[in-house]
Amino acid sequence: xxxxxxxxxxxxxxxxxxxxxxxxxxxxxxxxxxxxxxxxxxxxxxxxxxxxxxxxxxxxxxxxxxxxxxxxxxxxxxxxxxxxxxxxxxxxxxxxxxxxxxxxxxxxxxxxxxxxxxxxxxxxxxxxxxxxxxxxxxxxxxxxxxxxxxxxxxxxxxxxxxxxxxxxxxxxxxxxxxxxxxxxxxxxxxxxxxxxxxxxxxxxxxxxxxxxxxxxxxxxxxxxxxxxxxxxxxxxxxxxxxxxxxxxxxxxxxxxxxxxxxxxxxxxxxxxxxxxxxxxxxxxxxxxxxxxxxxxxxxx
Amino acid sequence: xxxxxxxxxxxxxxxxxxxxxxxxxxxxxxxxxxxxxxxxxxxxxxxxxxxxxxxxxxxxxxxxxxxxxxxxxxxxxxxxxxxxxxxxxxxxxxxxxxxxxxxxxxxxxxxxxxxxxxxxxxxxxxxxxxxxxxxxxxxxxxxxxxxxxxxxxxxxxxxxxxxxxxxxxxxxxxxxxxxxxxxxxxxxxxxxxx
Numbered sequence: 001x002x003x004x005x006x007x008x009x010x011x012x013x014x015x016x017x018x019x020x021x022x023x024x025x026x027x028x029x030x031x032x033x034x035x036x037x038x039x040x041x042x043x044x045x046x047x048x049x050x051x052x053x054x055x056x057x058x059x060x061x062x063x064x065x066x067x068x069x070x071x072x073x074x075x076x077x078x079x080x081x082x083x084x085x086x087x088x089x090x091x092x093x094x095x096x097x098x099x100x101x102x103x104x105x106x107x108x109x110x111x112x113x114x115x116x117x118x119x120x121x122x123x124x125x126x127x128x129x130x131x132x133x134x135x136x137x138x139x140x141x142x143x144x145x146x147x148x149x150x151x152x153x154x155x156x157x158x159x160x161x162x163x164x165x166x167x168x169x170x171x172x173x174x175x176x177x178x179x180x181x182x183x184x185x186x187x188x189x190x191x192x193x194x195x196x197x198x199x200x201x202x203x204x205x206x207x208x209x210x211x212x213x214x215x216x217x218x219x220x221x222x223x224x225x226x227x228x229x230x231x232x233x234x235x236x237x238x239x240x241x242x243x244x245x246x247x248x249x250x251x252x253x254x255x256x257x258x259x260x261x262x263x264x265x266x267x268x269x270x271x272x273x274x275x276x277x278x279x280x281x282x283x284x285x286x287x288x289x290x291x292x293x294x295x296x297x298x299x300x
Numbered sequence: 301x302x303x304x305x306x307x308x309x310x311x312x313x314x315x316x317x318x319x320x321x322x323x324x325x326x327x328x329x330x331x332x333x334x335x336x337x338x339x340x341x342x343x344x345x346x347x348x349x350x351x352x353x354x355x356x357x358x359x360x361x362x363x364x365x366x367x368x369x370x371x372x373x374x375x376x377x378x379x380x381x382x383x384x385x386x387x388x389x390x391x392x393x394x395x396x397x398x399x400x401x402x403x404x405x406x407x408x409x410x411x412x413x414x415x416x417x418x419x420x421x422x423x424x425x426x427x428x429x430x431x432x433x434x435x436x437x438x439x440x441x442x443x444x445x446x447x448x449x450x451x452x453x454x455x456x457x458x459x460x461x462x463x464x465x466x467x468x469x470x471x472x473x474x475x476x477x478x479x480x481x482x483x484x485x486x487x488x489x490x491x492x493x494x
Contacts, residue, residue: 033407033466038398058462080405080466088400123466144462146471162459164471180455181475198455198482216448216482 036087037078042098044071050103056142059126065134065151074129079122090120232290240298249288251280258292262299413463419483449486
């Protein structure tokens, strides 16, 4: 009788064992959630809205601009839990506001509990998808969510706590306030100010004027030739300024307890272990002024 | 001839006596009297001179007319408005009925919150050390680090609650891990001083 080699007889068993182990590992890393959701859709026509106010909690907010004169809002509220009835019950505790007041429009999601009602145990989320004319100003507050915004030209005021924020192609007056989280801005032109605490900030293709006040975290700025003025005040922050041609600006740099890495050409007024003051003057109209405490500064 | 005529007269008288008698209704005389007076009144009215009242008289009359009907109309209108207002307010607060939809999602258990971390346990050890050793712990730079750690601790607590048990957002977990790294860096600086 011909006997088959042992690896042939054992191979299917071995393959099955491996598959079982992989699948069981995958299964243990995942669980099925029941999602209860409801969707609210609004179209806000004439008379034209001038300011859109959004107060989101755990919101994923996406704002794009379009050519139409109206505003379109899709708001999806959802609750996630392993038990379907719990998810549905918690969703009923989620409220929203969508109302006009003259030339302002207000959007908001929040939790409202009746007397004796318990807090939601589900994971609650709000997702806003908004299309607006580029001339509408936006006043947005959000916590524990994401923000994506593109194409605004008038006025933007953003307050984001624990948010991952991405903004692009924004003009006009831009006021950004963050605590924790990340903010990534591309192609910002106008009068921009940033105030951040424990936030990682990256601003690319910046023109116009920019004022940065940062505590803790990282700040990376990549200006264009169109930068007219930059003022940075930072504390316990790693600041990096990367310009294609750094000589296009005049610089004044002051650091206390800060390590500095500057290009050749800067002149030192003071250069001690704890205090460093340097400048570069090249008869440019645009000026850069940086004050740092307890951090790192790199200009390149 | 005369006797025949008298005979007939007697017969006629007897026949008349046998006729039934009936008294007129009591109201008849009153009615006749009223008719007679009405006739006289009409004649007197015809003789009365005719005068047109001035506009002041009409206004005076209109002002003294009973207003019960108009008051009721206003009450009805007010009631309708109140009911309509309440209905509108109820509709507004309730909002349009948006149907609840159900779906399923797979949640990665690695995106859920871990609870208290080793960093916090290490910080508690430093704190207990500071209860007996105050030389280092009273220094300004140590206190500054301690304040920073506690700020980060509060932030990680907030994130811990936001992540909860059914999180699907990796961004929140990334932030949580980033804060943990910062806490570790601060804690290492504190530990070096001790």
